[in-house]
Amino acid sequence: MSNIVPIILSTLATGLPLFLIASGLTLIFSVMRVLNFAHGALFMIGAFLVSSLLSGRAVAVPVFVGAVLVTGLAVAAMSVATERVVFRRLYGSPEVVGLLASFALLLILSGVVQLVWGSDPRTQAQARGLGGVVRIFGNETATYNLVLIIVAAVIGLALAGALRWTRAGAKVKATAEDRVMAEALGINVGLVALGVFAVGGLLAGVAGSLLAPTVSIDPSLALTFIIQSFGAIIIGGLGSVEGAMVGALLIGLVDAVLVVVAPGLLDYGVYIAIGAVMLVRPYGIFGATARRTVQA
């Protein structure tokens, strides 16, 4: 029993930041039908940008929030540029072409990051007042982890709500479901794709800048979280924001439990989670869209 609260806290602290990255990835997948490797590079650029804006120093919370928003917008603009320059030309191509293009983009953006910022690792200090720990039911958790949990939960709810209850969300879902039919019904699918890439980029930039104070900021960051994010959206069902949330939390839960009961299996946490879900839900927990696509 004494382990339950730490496991829950650890699950949330590991899973929800992962969701921040996975949400943008799954959103873009819903429209593009491609796992966008370049998302990892955009996440990395978010971390580099915020550390440059703040020179790595500890700043007041409002300044940090401002830097996160500016970074998010800048990365959103880059994401839009990738859609206009690369991905727009590939709609209708086999999915493997988009996959290769996204991987090429990852390599190019990683190269650009090295040219601009070099290869030396750097760090970003936490905002003043967000260091230290808080006690929850007698268990300590890092204050900043709690901030990440809250921010990720709010973003997740806002995203799911926007997709479910707004007109723009309905257009995105319609485009994701059947691009040709959506176009026939008068939806500007090009604009929808652009918007999805903008929101996806915004999420990647925000995720990168929010996680910057907890990681080593270097070019390897592009691939550090992207594999786990792929795992999260595969578990949740490709293209589903709710699924990405559940998938990320499940990965966090498996990690938190394995640390306690079987630390030697920690390397395999993501794969254990994917395997367990695939056995009962081959298309992921919320994978209905993917199933329909395959059946079609």
Place this chain on the structure above:
Amino acid sequence: MTGLNRRRPGWSTPARRRLRTLSSHPWRTVPLLIAAVALVAAACGSSGGGSASGSSTGGVVKLGFISTMSGPLAQIGDDMLDGAKVAVAQVNAAGGVDGGKKLQLVVKDDQLTPATGAAAARTLVGSGTKLIFGMLDSSICLAVAPVVQSLGGVTIGTTCSSDPLVGPKRAAQNYFSLAISNTASCAATAKVIAQEYPKLTSIDVFGYDYITGHEIATQCVNDMKTDGLHVTVHKSYFVPLTSESFTAQITALQHSLSGPATGRALFLATYGAGTTAFLKQAAPYHLTQQYQTVITNGGYVSSGEALNGSAPAVWDAYEYFPTVVSNSRNSAFVKQYEALKPADKFPNDWSYEAYMGALMYAKAITAAKSTDPAAVAAALAKISVTGPLGAVRFNPATHESTIPTLVFQTTGDAGSPMKLKILKYDLVSPTNQIVSSGS
């Protein structure tokens, strides 16, 4: 045996047809034969001794430098190259080698890939540059050394620490290793830790889940026991090499600790991003303060620097730290390095190793009075070069260097240009004796 009698698939019918065509027209073969004889003669000439060797043309002696000059670890390759450049500049300023010849570097990128490293070595040796040094990763040294050996060259691995590279049965006889091995580094760490913390009883291990991570952790803990510590491993967590999210492990460690920090150590078998991220994420919990000491084994300085002055006190073992000694050789090395690379300011282990590699070649060439690889290899086994941290030579039997291991404790210092300051250090000889200490 039957395989020997099989027709070789590469010896195809069109190839044999071409041979028949040539032999049926002898007048066509004459110029080809002359050209072939000329080529063979040239090749024989280039493998000869003295200044006729391909690595020495006119007043210049070329040294082949191979390292990772592109990709995520390009910065390390660049640091190595700059160390080598300082050595070359110093040697040339002092009159060069072998009667006044100037050293010149020929740089090749191995792209952190053994096959590319081997291809680079083949290109260098093929073009006559037979004295090779550098290489960041042991897998690349293991690929390069046999190629260089088979083509009649010599290799000095400046950073590789894999055991099969050295010893009497090493992968390539003409390979010399400057880097300290993991075994030597652990032995030195254990020696110092046993002396500093004689009442240590419990160690928690956090490491990368790969063979070296496990080996280093096991070896270092065993060495501490050998040095008289009654330690046991309390908790151990190994994480994937690419991971940077350690909340679960840090929380578990935090909950497993109780009572005073005395007698408890944390051993980090990680490096680079893993160490940086772990220390960043552990900081809010004051996790490192709940241990009497934190120990790691190599490659910590870049993480400590990246932490921008907030690094905790950590023991590390490696070859070099720029401010640990003050002598004229070290001052000259640091000063010239800073001049060459003002943005990075300080040489690191990798720069130092490559610097020493170039100095070793320079002295060996002068001692051999030749750039002939065999003569240089023979000289390398005999010479001694005094560098920033003292004299270094190669063991003639194993080709391992006598480079001392620097075991040092640093802590974050925002006011220092390196963002780190030395708290204590011990220089440990290859025979595992502490030869000097300081703070």
